Amino acid sequence: MYTSENIKRRNPVGSSFSRDQGHQQQQDDHHYNSQNENQNRASADPYGPNPLKPAFQQQQQHQQQHQSSVAAYGYRDHYQFGYAPPRKEYSANKYIRFYQENDYILIPTLLTLVSFWTRFRDIKSSDYVVWDEAHFGKFGSFYIKGDFYFDVHPPLGKMLVGLSGALAGYDGTFGFDSGAKYPDINYGFMRIFNAFFGAIMVPLAYWTSQELRMSQAACIFAAVLVLFDNAYLTISRFILLDSMLLAATCFVFFCLTRFRNERHDPFSLDWWLWLAMTGVAIGLVSSIKWVGLFVTALVGLNTIEELWDLFGDLSLPKTTYVKHWVARAACLIALPFSVYVASFALHFAILRNSGPGDAQMSSLFQAGLNGNDFRNNPLYVAYGSKVTIKNTGYGGGLLHSHVQTFPEGSGQQQVTCYHHKDNNNNWVIKNVKSEEVPEDAGSPRILRNGNLIRLGHEQTNRSLHSHRIKAPVTSAQWEVSGYGDDTTNDANDEWVIEVVDENSHHPKDGQLRSLSTTFRLRHRVLGCLLTAENVNLPQWGFRQIEVTCDTRNRTNSPHSIWNIEQHWNDNLPAGEGNLYKSKFWKDFWHLNVAMMTSNNALIPDPDKEDVLASNPSQWPLLAVGLRMCGWGDDAVKFYLLGNPIVWWGGTLSLGVFALTVCYYIVRRQRKFQDVTPMEWDQFLSAGKLLVGGWFLHYIPFCIMGRVTYLHHYFPALYFSLLLFSFVIDHFVNRPGVSRKVRNVVWAVAFTAVTFTFLFFWDVSYGIRGPAAETMTSRQWRGAWNIIDDHKPNTFI
């Protein structure tokens, strides 16, 4: 089948000018069509002149550059090999001409207006707290009140929610209980504020597609995919972080593509501008949710690729190459990090009052919050004092115990570290049996370095105990449990105080002071150190942090060092209110570690099936939707569900792209020239970004152990949508595809997306009345629970 005749026909790469006659003819025909078309065609070369190409090629490209007029915003008109430069032919009709001259501004404006309308219309239709508004509305309230709270997400998005509340005149007193009816607050404004971010995704998609050198129809189609996706629409219309995250992700990607297109002109003003904008954007997106790190990774990989390309450019002076490195390090590392840190600085500056999140932070930080009563702690800790004991490690919690027992090991009462303040954190410092000293004899005996103590749990009267039994998770260390009481206790309840440091102006005299003295607790018999190392217990331990007795004697590990946080003792005078300032960097790091620890604890409970959670394998083909509120017949019901055509198309395009690339690569190995080298570069470089973006936003969810939800797929979806449009564009703009076919394909695509969107209208804007009556025809997949309550899970 492959005879020598076939082999003769192949063209070596790089000699694309010497095409044979038949091919040329075809191209010419096509060119004839495209002239009449009057539309901007996808450019052949993504970057303009490439510094890496040999000089003679560059010159050629410069010439081409001159011939093509740079007209529109962000759009350079290139032409493909074999074409004469396309010239815009303007219509004689002045209105059409006006449109033709200004389409670069008219089209995005129109798309944005439609986007605003879809996002803002009827936004107050449900007057109750929908879905996670319960969380994020509440967090916004904390900023208005200034109360310190704790959450797993960075603060920027929630501060913006707080801002929207402040602008709406909301005073922060509403509790945002799930499903509660909104009192007299302007929740509509707060929702519109959020929806704004969702709406600007549409023009961003348009402009990004332009930067990826798609045709005008493809740019519009990409924007329409975002515009008419029901999932993007639905999630944008409530007080959530997702719309901000999505908008910021889209913005990063736009900046990135824009910056790439400046690569022919390094260190120009535009180059610097878009590099810095990329940096700021990744700072913003990472300050909203850590998911932003995925798009940051995309920027990072792109940067590595660029630097590698530049490294191979032997004509580039070494100093220039170093400048490339420095510029990127400054704009893509230092700048985003500053933005991220600034968001935390603002967070700490706003939240000045003691609140529900105190316990996540160090004792000193808490003492600095308004309304905190630590300053009334008696200064010196004595036998008989009731205390709470805080681990000094980053993200450390309070020593805790509760009546539940270990299901394995000794089976005694659990001892954990816990970040929530309750009475189970209270411990009473007691004498050990071997030293019979009356506890209330005269003045209280102050604790000093080297003293032997027993720690009694106030609620259950059990003593802090350790023994030669393996700890439940960190099995190399000994278990710590609650055992015995005042009458039955043994030597395994005895702990030695080892004072480590004193964080105040007081002398280091080995006396134990609350808040400021750090100390270790060493088990007298085993010689091991009481340690809590941010390891979460399984579900039976409520995912609290495991406490072990560490035999490695790592005396400098902060996880083995503790301080007294709260202190009660009626026999001692109240403290004089000395405040020791905690340092910002310590607080910043502390909070970030705590966020990471809590995030790691969010793993699915195998015993319990969460109806809201879904598996990553279910997302690309939209096997699952999500009920965002109660499903009563009289409620306005919202169902988080994508536009199926959009989602399926996006996923399909991933496969089509992969197959196409394989096909081209294999054909190139046999030197068949299906696309010109420039088309090939363009196809690969844009596709690489899009597939890479999808991959980086999707695969991590498959690997990470934490519980995942449908909306985690939304950032990945954006990339697959652009790819969807990109792939169609690639195939309809091939030589040999007539204009008619092209128009039909686009018409079908636009119609299908639009009508499916309209068909699923109610899903996004609220289902009124019993779902079963109106929504039966929308139940396209068996596992969607729009109507039926109990649907089996399906994978894929």
Added chain:
Amino acid sequence: ATGSESTLRQRSTVPKHTPPTDSNTAATEDAPKKVIKSVFTSAEKTNSLIALAGLTALAIVSRFYKINEPDEVVFDEVHFGKFASYYLRGSYFFDVHPPLAKMMLAAMGYFIGYDGHFLFDNIGDKYNDNNVPYIGLRALPAFLGAMTVPLVYMTMREAGFPILTCALAAFFVIFDNMLVTQTRLILLDSMLVFFMMCSIYSYVRFYKTRNNPFSLKWWSWMIATGISIALTTSVKMVGLFTVATIGVAVIWDLWELLDIRRRLTMQQFMNHFYARAIGLILIPVVVYLFWFYVHFAILINSGPGDDFMSTEFQETLKGNTMADGIYVKYGDNITIRHKDTSVYLHSHAHNYPLRYDDGRISSAGQQVTGYSHEDPNNLWQIYSDNVENTKIGNQVKDKDVIRLLHVATSSWLLAHDVASPTMTTNEEITTYSTNEDGSRFNETTFQIILESGGDKLRTMASNFKLLHQSTKVAIWTHSQKLPDWGFEQQEVNGNKNLVQKSNLWLSDNIEGKNASEIDQESSKAVKTRSFILKFLELQGKMISHNAGLTDSHPYQSSPIEWPFLVRGISFWTENETRKQIYLIGNPLGMWIAVASLAVIIGVSGADLLSRRRGFYPLNQDVQKRFYYATGFFFIGWIFHYIPFFLMGRALFLHHYMPALVFSYMVLAAVHGFIFIEGVDGPISDPGPETRPRQLQRAIVPVIAYATGIILMAIHLGSFLFFAPLSYGTSAPSVAGLARRKFLPQWDYHFAK
């Protein structure tokens, strides 16, 4: 680029970037027509054979030294010895590993007259007391472990390395403590590594015949490769890593063949492709399946592995209990037992408390619980939902809608939309007295869905779900105990997640039908099932159970610790004599090997960067050998090591063994790269179209021998120092153990 920029050693006096060999005019200086058959002289071949023989002898001695000690069950001999016994008995067992190595052990046992009477129950059980020919059983892995050594030598030799380099690699493999310990016991890893090296050796041989495609030699070595990877995978699924290593090389090779400059027509290319598809995919699959066929052919009796398999599978085994099941008819009083937790569905004349401790309110209906003991309150009478046609006496079929009457309290089982006592997400299950009006009839109907065991409800054989008709929940129980008011029995509730595996129940008994009746009713015929169905079921179970081996083990370790030998495994201890076997690699050898891996990464990185800058630091032939031979072994190390990072199961140091062999080969190759000038070549067989090639010889300077001997000395010293722990033949003193504790994590016994 100037030479001063380079930090790399200039490899030779040959110009930095020699043009491709096929345009090299130097070749014409030799007689152009003469095709070089072999680069090695006959004296070298003799030397090589002597080295090979010597190393093989050393390998045998190292593996068989005092193989009779200890005469006790050591570590995982518990499993693999036991499995060999089951093969000899023919009783069905289940293991996560494919059958080949265990069958080899069993075959060995068969030949030496062992009948499988011993079950290897505990570490430390005495062999001599139980009359087990354990030396014979151990001889097989020990022999294959020793034979790995000549394979390593020959592989290196075929890859074109000088005798010194090959001998170094073999020496490292002989005197590695982990390889010694692990291959002289009744374990699978010896076979695994042996077959793995067979695969690598065959592939190298195959690659060297590439200039004579479709010749007999070419076919033979390709099929040998295919069979070897199949055997490797038939020992442990880890063999798939070997498959991947070979696979990558084959794909790369095909990609080169596809290149138009190779002048192959598409038809010729496809011939190459199909040939490899047959030799490296089809034949291996057949071989892999063949061992399972033998596995099923041997294990024909019911045994300890029955419970892992489906009912249909169990019915193919002689003496299985599945055939005991009798069909349940409407009107029968049955007991219903939960599959996972083995408690009976139970109810008693006590009600749920109206208000729970957390303030929630219950229906205060009669309690339904899970109870683990036999009790009259476990009896349920099975009724149809059809009141007119009660179907009494008819058999209960799949998807029938039934009602269950609690016999002792005469009330209907019922589920309703009230939160269960401990889980607010699940529904409360209660009962509803027959004395009341029938208004709650709809809440008492359940659909019975059979998950296995045919389409009629049969005791013991059928696993089923009870699906509540009106609210679509499945009756479910979990190990959560109810408080005092529920007599600490298990909570039963309605689970909204219908696909959960723990929704399954089975009926184990029909009241009043005794065993003799059962015997009359069932014929006890052993059924047959197609091989492919049995294979697919077993393979699926193997994979899911392997992934499920997540229970932590005191001696498990994480992959990142392995190359650095952070922790070993205590295999066996004897309290009286204070002897112990502690699995640990040769510490110095392994650490030097890790350093050599770093050298590989460093050199290839530096080479990549400098070539990007238009500077070619390596002589072309040296570079080619570096990437094609050393690089291939490095890829082998990567593929046999990195995938473990993705595994969720409990992992052990001995999982590093295959990768360790590769790392020693890399170490030897890196030694050669540093100290030996140039390479021997050409080493591939010449083909009809091969142009005459320039003969090249490596120069092995004295320093190479000197450093080689130093490396061997370090390796051997380190081996001997730790040998007491590897062989378990003598007990080091406390001070001696302390001296051997290079890292604090090496947790020996008797160290105090």
